[in-house]
Amino acid sequence: MTDDRLCRHCLLTIGPRAMRRTVNGENCAFCCYGCCIAFQVRSGKSEEWEAAWLLIRLGVGGFLSMNIMLFSLLLYTGAFTGVDARLLPWVHLLLWIFATPAFVILGGPFLRETWLDGVQGRLRSSALIVVGVSAAYIYSAFAVIERGTHVYFDTATMVLMLFTVGRYLEAAGRARAARDLEPLLAAESECATVVNGGAETRRPVREVDARMLVRVRPGERIPVDGVVTEGESHTDEAVITGESRQVAKSVGSPVIAGSINLDGPLLIQSSGAGTATRWAQICRSVRDALVRRSPTQRIADRVVGASVPVVLALGGLTMLYWAQRLPLERALLFGLAVLVVACPCAVGLAAPLATSLGIGRLARCGCLVRDPGVLEALARTRLLAFDKTGTLTSGSAHVVGIESDGAGADEVLARAAGLERYSEHGLARAITMAAATRGLEPVVTGDVRILPGRGIRGNADGKAVVAGNSALISELGWSLAPALGERARSLEASGYSVIYVGWGDRVRAVLSLDDSLLPEARSTIAALRSRGLHPILLTGDVAHAAQRVAVAVGIVDVQAGLSPEAKRAALDRQRQRYGVVAMVGDGLNDGPVLADADVGIAVGSATDLARETAALVLPRDGLWMLPWVVDVARAVRMTILxxxxxxxxxxxxxxxxxxxxxxxxxxxxxxxxxxSVLVVLNSLRLERMPDPVRTPVPGRRSSTETENARHGLGVHRFGWAGAKNDT
Known part of the structure; x- marks a missing residue:
């Protein structure tokens, strides 16, 4: 730190011992704590502003309350007796003068809350505080007027003081959680330095469109998805991908909005609108999840609402009971104690703070939580059902063989690609990629219709064209040459995915495809088993292919050849046995079953439908994070309970x-x-949970090899089987 920096609030020079504080996600320096608090009141957002303003009220109210307690102690020790008894009314009046502004400053928020609740016809915990403290204050005021012997201004103000301290600690806990979430929630308010010719202008990220050039300096957060066109640097992508390691970037490298540029200036060409980034999606999802109430929160709210009238009645009955045995002022104190001690502040805080911290903890590692109730449900889950393609496997299947019946391999691929380019399924992408690798132009196909769980059909050159599984061919009643059918069954028995391609009411060829297992799939399943979860495999693929994957990852319970409706039925049967069940999937077929599961979990590479129907979305290639997500969910539920x-x-x-x-x-x-303090401290323990650690997997492919495989550039192990049938 140097002496020539200026205080963020008063703009005076900061000494060698500056005070630093994160406000609105920005690291700010201040010359003193007073400037820090004043700046947060003026510029802080939501929880930060509330915590700072509560601290100011505490300072003023505390000064008045301490003076009240000082004079009250003199009263309790009998200092104003005998010859000094004539001073007693004036001391009472002085206490009243001190208590009135303290009552307004400290009790104002409670009075306002109770008034607003009363207008809406409901009672909450603030009503208990207002009724009890107002009774003590009004009784004491009448005692001053009537020259009574006892006043309880000290009780009224100290009760308000202590409750305000509790609220400040609660607000400070929420502000701390909000500061941790600030990088995730900044996407909507972020600005970007747009380069146009030789000029640079600052624009809101929502005004950035595709192909615009954006300058990002070291230490800044990258505001858009895009490609580096100039410069070299490293980025920290943990907030989006969950990976803590630095990622090298140079010309041509893709960058992710929300990641931090660490050590070099970059010029980035935006690949899309600033509002369409995954960072913006995380921002919207986290905001939506934070404003919703989890099931436990809703139950706690109902309990609190029902308990307030009961406590008010109990406080009144307590006062009436003791009034028959003790002086009225003593009975009033007992009734006030009942109202104060029954205030369910901690109950109302128990679930929301823990849930918010849990959502933030997951979001900081790139996991989207769409519904706060999903954390509690996942913590109670005993069974995890997995889809196969794109979930336990890479989803980057490739064509390894073409068996045809009188049709050339190029014609088969061109017709199949004409259909499959309309589908987002992994096998469809493999077919279109195989056609592109051979330089084939897909046959123009119209009236295309996707048949979930079976395949796809359309019309080309006036003929019906289909690509799908054996169930679709049987359903259509198309003819299949015995030799071709036998070869297809043999390939399926070997565990390959088989696609029947036909046109003109006849099957012309069979495509065999293979998919690679995710390197981390087996360790993930083992980690879930060690946590007491039972994994099963639900897939639409053939039994032999499903069994091969299940054995490789360590799953015993396998159900194959399932349509989307059959998957939902299978999940319902498992729910009857295991209670709460979760489904992990990727792809168009998984949308209905993800929505039907108690906890739908989609991986980051999932199709739009799968992402929208899932309650929890893992980052791209984030299957390895699933055991850690379960740990976080269980920690949140345990904290709430x-x-x-x-x-x-x-x-x-x-x-x-x-x-x-x-x-x-x-x-x-x-x-x-x-x-309340104990509840806050217990909830804040969630922040100390360790980050997920990706276990190195022997034999894991490099990123270059992965990209080659994704683009169909890898060498296929079996070459082009059936080439003898090419004509």
Whole structure:
């Protein structure tokens, strides 16, 4: 740090010991703590502003409350007796003067909340505080007017003081969570440096379109998806991909919006609109999830709403009971203690804070949570069902053989590609890639219709064209040469995926395709098993191919040849046995079953439909993160249950003591503030959960090899089988 930097608030020179604080996701320097608080009040967003403003109120209210307590202690020790008794009314008046602004400053938010709730015809925890404290304040005010002997301004102000301390600690916890989430939620407000000719202008990222040039300096967050056109650097992509390692970037390298440019300036050509990036999608998903209420939160809210009238009645009954045995002012204190100690602040905070921290913890590693209830459901899940293609395998299948019946391999591929280019299935992409590798132009095909779980059909040259599995061929009743059918069955028995291609009411060829297993699939399944989860495989592929993959990854329970409807039925049967079930999938066929599962999990490379129907989306190539996601979900649920158990148990014991007259109001307020603090501290433990660690897999392909395979450039192990039939 140097002496010539300026304070972010007052713009004065900062000394060698500057105070640094993250505000709105930006690291700011201040000359003192006062400037830090003032800047947060002026410029902070939501939780940060609330926490800073609460701290200011605490400072003013605390000064007044301490003076009230000082004079009250003199009253309790009998300092104003005998010859000084004439000063007692003036001391009471002085306490009233101090208590009134303290009551307004500290009690204002509680009064406002209670008024708004009353207008809407409901009661919440703030009503308990307002009723109890107002009773003590009004009783004391009348005692001053009537020259009574006892006033309880100290009780009223200290109760408000302690509850405000509790709210400040809650707000500080939420602000801390918000600061951690700021990089994820900044996509909508981010700006980009757009280069147009020789001029550079700052624009909101929502105004950036495809092919625009964007300059990103070292230390800045990349605002758009695109390709590097100038410069070299390293980027940190952990917020999107979950990978903590630095990624080298040079001319031609793709970059991801939301990642941080570390050590060199980059000029990036945007590949799409600034609002269409995965970073923006994460931002929208996290915002939506944070405003929703999880099932546990909704139950807790209903319990709190129902308990307030009961506690009000109990407080009144306690006061009436003790009023028949003790002086009225003592009975009033016992009733006030009941209202204060029963305030369910900790109950209302137990689930939301833990859920928000859990969502943020996952989102910082690129995992999208669309529904906060998914974390609690995943924590209770005992069975995980997996799709095969694109989930446990790379999804980058390639054509390894063509067996034809009187048709050339080029014609077969051209007609099949004309159909499959309309599909997003992994096998379809493999066929279109094989045609492109041979330099073939796909046959123009119209009236194309995808038949989920069976294949695809259309019309070309006035003839019906189909590409699909044996079920589709049987359904259509098309003829199949015995030799070709026997060869197809042999390939299926060997575990290859087989696509029947035909036109003119006859099957003309059989394509055999192979898919590579994800290197991390076996270790992921083993890790899930060690956590007590039962994995099963539900796939539309043939039994032999499914069994081969299942054996390779360590899954025993396999159900193959399933249509989307059959997958849903299979999942329903498993639900009857295991209770809560989850489905992990990728692809168009998985949309219905992902939506039907208690927890639908899609991998980042999934089709748009799979992503939209899934409640949880893992980053691209993020299957390895699934065990860690389960750990986070279980930690969130355990934290929520611990918070609720503590809050309800704490309230029940303290309420009993207060009703028996064993708890003073000030002590009751301290007890409740302590309860909220413990809930906050317990929830913040979620932030200390370790990041996911990707276990190195022996024999894992390099990124270059992966790209070659994805583009059909790898050497096929079997070459072009059946070339003898090419004509």
């Amino acid at each position: 611990t918070n609720l158990l503590w809050a309800f148990g704490y309230n029940l014991i303290a309420l009993t003591l207060a009703a028996l007259g064993l708890l003073q109001p000030v002590l009751a307020a301290a007890v409740m503030a302590g309860s």
